[in-house]
Amino acid sequence: MQQPRIQAVMAEIDRLDQAVNLFEQGALSEDRFLALRMSLGVYTQRTQGAYMVRLKLPGGRITPGQMVAVADRLERLPHAATIHLTTRQDMQLKPVFGDRLVELLRGLHQDGLCTGEAGGPTVRNIVACPMAGICPMEERDVLPIVDGLKERYLGNPLTRFLPRKFKIAVSGCAAGCAQEGVHDLGITACRDEDGQGGYRVSMGGGLGHKPRQARVIEPWVAESELFPVVEAVLRVHHRYSDREKKSRARLKFLWERFDEETVLGHYQEALTRTRRIAGFPNAFPGAWSEVSETKEIQCAWGRETTPQRQPGLWSVPVRVPLGDLTPSRLRGLGALAGELGLSEVRVTTDMNLLMVGVPVTRALELEERLTGLGLSRPRVGEDVTACVGSEVCNLGLTAAPLLARQLTGGVFDLKVRVSGCPNGCVHSDVCDIGLSGEIRRPHGIPLPFYRLLVGGLGSGSGLLGRCIASIPATRAPRAVARIQKAFAESGMTGDGFSSWIGQQNDAALMALVGDLEEITPDEATDLAEFEQARCGFELKTGLNECMGSRRVHVEMAFSRAAHERDCCHAHLEAGEAGPFLKTTREILTGLGVTLLAPTPMPVALTELSLEQLAVNAMRKPALTTPLVEAFTLLTERQRQLEQGAEWRDLTRFLTDLDRWIGLLAEQWCREDPTLYLIAYLSASFHSLPMVDDGNNIAGTFGPRVGHAGESWREVA
Known part of the structure; x- marks a missing residue:
């Protein structure tokens, strides 16, 4: 039997099936279609009609049987398709054309795979150390943490409509x-001074435009406290990140929007709330490793066949050039792993694969059989990879794979990464030598250039690379x-590249490549x-779909209401009337904006007070009069309760508020069945029996619920 949240994803695929037809007929706007498919x-891809x-x-894990299933499904398509591995341990299947899109999605989910919330303003795929659970150096197997995060935040109303995407990474040791x-949120297994296992938590890091190192907000938290901390960070992002300017809506920009003291104050306030919310796991499967004073933390994966912590088993890395696999090679690898x-x-963060649990007696055999598939273990100088670049990606400015094929990591096996735009999807900011694509106009002529970044480190304490020049694409090699x-002439070894760069001043580095910038x-x-x-080459870019739909204010309002509602119940249980009423006011204010006609303002940024919203909604209601009247009544009750109320009055108020939220969700689903509001139609919101939740998109132009002649009592 499918898990409820996977069932919800399958229901979304049904909605997308209808949306594809309506979009092709011109009956569904591009923006609404974007929101549906991104979830x-x-x-979209550069090729017309291709996706x-x-x-x-999660954690890059895929079974041999699933690898074969993916290959089979791609080979049934009437056109050639490839599998692209990413630095976030995803697989990207491309191209897929609209007439086969829904069929492929249904098949992948039947195979136990998931595309749900792999795009849009959600919690994206959760990255883990590729050696999690098998590394001899790790403090703890963090895969149960990864699984717990996946289960909590897939389909969670809190994270369904964040201001922008949210990326989480989890490591099992200080390496x-x-x-x-x-990352937006980083979790690292560590020990306190007494040797007790816990986690270091950091927030607000990110690459791309204005890269930034995350700040440690919790040097050590116990396992029982980890998820409240995670949710507190998510709630800070949900509440305070900029929903109006999407280009500055990532969590890392909070450090600029507010001073550090303010950001940390918002976090502490959110943590106080989340600690009162029930349902967080207190512990996870698996055990901590034994404490050893001589244990040296070092990276134990990547370029060599490595013994695992499990006796007699090894992990074998497989080099995947530029992260691209054909279906036949994927099937061959899956079949070999099964045999x-x-x-x-596992998909690794360097866009390769890691075969784990290989019996030591068969490790050499595996390496030999890779040759028959046209693959091999990584070799010195081959640690070079790139994003898909301008040929495929809407945001690509330069032909990144073309340049990557001309480069080598040299005898020191340096890590070289080529990004086709400033977004840095292959982590060009945190490698030995990174190249980030951009367009410059020397003498008024647009040309592809690369920003040259050196000395970055992604692992350990981390270090952002230094930009030393911008070089024309043809001169980058x-x-x-x-x-x-x-570097070779310095006499240092490969592991010292970052240190060597740190010893060079800007003038010395510029002297090496500065002349390549000059163009007559x-x-x-x-x-x-x-x-x-x-x-x-042509100067052409498309929509940044990672920013998500521009018209999801209603969904965002309900998402915010859902997470505030959790806090209401926590405040009731703790006997905190003041915080309870502050939170219900925030719920009413956020949802009240959706009652205005029209609603041009971002829901989270309205400056109207609750009382002003009630007056304006009555003058120009966006929805049926009874719902607006009910909103006015709830607003008046809110004001009266703030002047003093019995505890039972608060409980009744929350019950009525829940019923109104459910009815409002039903109304909006009638108004626009493409909205994702199913979570607010559930019994937990004490709504009427569930109505059409949007699976029947063809009913967009159907009758509306409620009429002006109905009273609040009749509707409720």
């Missing part, structure tokens, strides 16, 4: 192989070669002609 991890489908693999220092009795294979040559007018013309002939 299922479906992105990319993103598979969420930080999941690169948690550059060896492996329970799972020369710039990389010069940096590598200078004639050179600019020649380079433009060359780029056009080489890769069909």
Whole structure:
């Protein structure tokens, strides 16, 4: 039997099926269609009518049988498709055309895979160290943490409509192989001074535009406190991140929007609330490793076959050039893993694969059989990869894979990453040598350039790379070669690259590559002609779909109401009348905005008071009069309760508020059945029997519930 949340995802696929037809007929707006498909991890591609489908693999795990199933489903498509591995341990399937999109989504979920909330303003795939649960160095197996996070936040009203996407990384020791220092939320297993196991938690990191290292907000928390801390950070993002300016809505921008003291104050306030909410896990399966004073924390995965903590078993890395696999190779790897009795294979954060649980007696056999699939273990100099670039991605500015194929990590096996735009999807800010695509206009002629970043570190304490120059795309290989040559002449080893960069001043680094920045007018013309002939370069970008739909204010209002409602119940149980009434006022204010006609303002940023909303909603209601009248009555009761009330009055008030929320959700689903409000139609909101929750999108133009002649009592 399917889990309830997976059933909800399958229901969304049914909605998307109808939405595809309505969109093609012009009966559904592009923005609403964007919101529907993004919630299922479906992105458009440069090719007309083509989509990319993103598979969420928590911790990068996939079974051999699922690998074969994915390959089978892709090969049934009437066109060639590929599998692209990502730095966030996802699989991206592309291209998929609209007429086969829903069929593929249903099949993938039947295979036990999930695309739900792989796009849009949600909690994205949760990254973990690729050696989680098998690394000899780890303090704790963090995969149960990953699974717990996945279960709590898939389909959770709190995280369904965040201001922007939210990325979580979890590592089992201080080596930080999941690169948690550059995520919205980082969790690292650690010990306190007494050797007690717990977690260090950091927040507000991120790459792309204005990269930033996360700040540690909890040096150590006990396992029982971990999820309240996680939820507190999510609630800070939900409540305070900028919903109006999507380009600045990531959690990392809170450090600029407010001062540090204010951000931490918001976090502490949220943590006080979440500690009172029931339902968080207090412990997780698995045990902590034994404390050892001689234990040296170091990365134990990536480039070599490595013994696991389980005696007699090894992990074998598989190099996947540029992260791209054909269906036949994926099937071959799945079949080979199944034959060896492996329970799972993992996508790594360097866009390769890791075969785990390989019997030591068959490790050499596995390496030899990879050759038959056209694959191998990573070799020195091959730690180079890139995003899909301008050929596929709407945001791509440069042909990143084309450049990556011209580069090498050299004899020191340096980590080189090429991003086709400033978003840095392949982590070009936190590697030895990173190249980040951009467009410059020397002498008025647009040309592809790369910002050259050096000395970054993603793991451990982390370090953002230094940008030393912006180089024309065709000259980038020369710039990389010069940096590598200078490092080789320093006499240091590969592990010391970041330290060597730290010893160089800007002038010394600029002296190595500065001349490559200079372009004469004639050179600019020649380079433009060359780029056009080489890769069909043109200055063209599409919508940043990662920002999600621009018209989801109603859904965001209900999402906020759901998380505030949890706090209401916690305040009631704690006997806190003041905080309870403050929270119910916030619920009424947030949902009251949806009653205004029209509703041009972002729900979370309205400056109208609750009383002003009640007056304006009565003058120009967006919905039926009884619901607006009920809102006015609840507003008046809110004011009266704030002047003094018996405890039983608060309980009755919350019951009535819940009923009104459920009725309001029903009304909005009638108004626009494409809205995702199913969570608020549930019995927990004490609503009337469930009505059409949007599965029948064709009913968009059907009758509305409620009429002006009905009273609040009749509707309720």
